[in-house]
Amino acid sequence: MQKTKHIEIRTAIPGPKSVEVHRRVHAATPRAVSVSLPVVDRAEGALVTDIDGNTLIDLTGGVGVQNVGHRNPRVVAALEEQVRRFLHTDFTNIPYESYVQLAERLNKTFPGGGDDICSIFFNSGAEAVENAIKIARAATGRKGIISFEGAFHGRTLMAMTLTSKVHPYKARMGPYAPEVYRVPFPYSYRCDMAEGPDHVCGPRCYSRIERALLTQVAAEDVAAVIVEPVQGEGGFVVPPPDFLPWLRAFTEKHGILLIVDEVQTGFGRTGKFWATEHSGIRPDLLTMAKSIANGVPLSGVMGRREYMDGPGPSQIGGTYVGNPLAAAAANAVLDAFDQDGVLAMGVRQGEQIRARLEELKAQSPYVGEVRGLGPMLAVELVKDRNSKEPHPELTGRAVQRAMERGVLVLTAGIYGNVIRFLQPLTAPADVIDEALDVVVSSVLEG
């Protein structure tokens, strides 16, 4: 047995019991269900205990779903209470107060504010994206949608079409939804249009987006541009600070709606409640999911009423949307933000992680870039800093080693060469330190 302050390792990882469950997963489900991490028995805060009795630090947070920590006590209490009252009615059939309370509270958080904001709820991030597009089309009477290279918006037909990463998401899955146009994202580290000594994207890069309106689709046919304020699956790519303001001006000029997809960046992930707040702009529509309800499936679209009222009564919705358990959990998540200082914890955590990753960059020739916004941080690994050739092999080895040593962490990026950190924002500094020791040594071993 090997024990540090929080990590406790009793078997190989994954251990024998986990390996046996993996075998059953492979036998009982199709290969689309691919598993490799140890099988969880229970989770609390940023710690996961597996069925072999190992305790690991979880920097995956259920893929960005556990911003307020596994089994947040407020959420557990709210769910227990809700279970005693009722589980499901279908809100538009027999309504309940927690749904409208959640909408009222979220409406007040809309980036740029306003009293004309309203919200509607769905089940998954992809479903929120699908509905945001339907809302934009109904509101504008236009069909075209512009999305970005490197974008991830989900796996349903429209969401998959908007998504950029071909493998594993799109290959052999066509035909895609029509009327989607793709433009480059200002990924300064790899953009051939980046300018100046700091190699940062600017007007020269953005003008390619403008050019799409000359070469691909007429402005008056475009309903919306959908953008992640920081790309998630694309590798935690942070656009320059003037990008969203530029995009806002561009969309306004052409009567195009701006949809910010905050499914991964929302709920404090970047140190503000919404990542869009860093830019000061007011979008038209915002999609949310992931950390909204601490793991109970829920998503939503929030936006300006003049557009949100595009679809008519019952034109969008679904049986489970805004389910009572999810609404109770989401209200409790908002309580945690209101009362437990989650945002401040995230900001401090971001400084702690960034400092450690910059140190790693100084020590390892394979770290091409450390980037992120607040606690949404990642390292991009390359074979050579000059050629910037991606190093997915080292990325895979480092993540594998970290797992064997008790830290679960995810990769991202179109080349699979980014290690991204989606730790609970509530994780104490000593837990983060212990996890970073493992990740840093796993990268340094080459």
Ligand SMILES: *Cc1c(COP(=O)(O)O)cnc(C)c1O
């Ligand atoms: C995860 C994600 C989605 C899709 O959410 P699902 O709940 O998996 O459907 C959409 N957009 C972004 C930015 C995401 O990170």
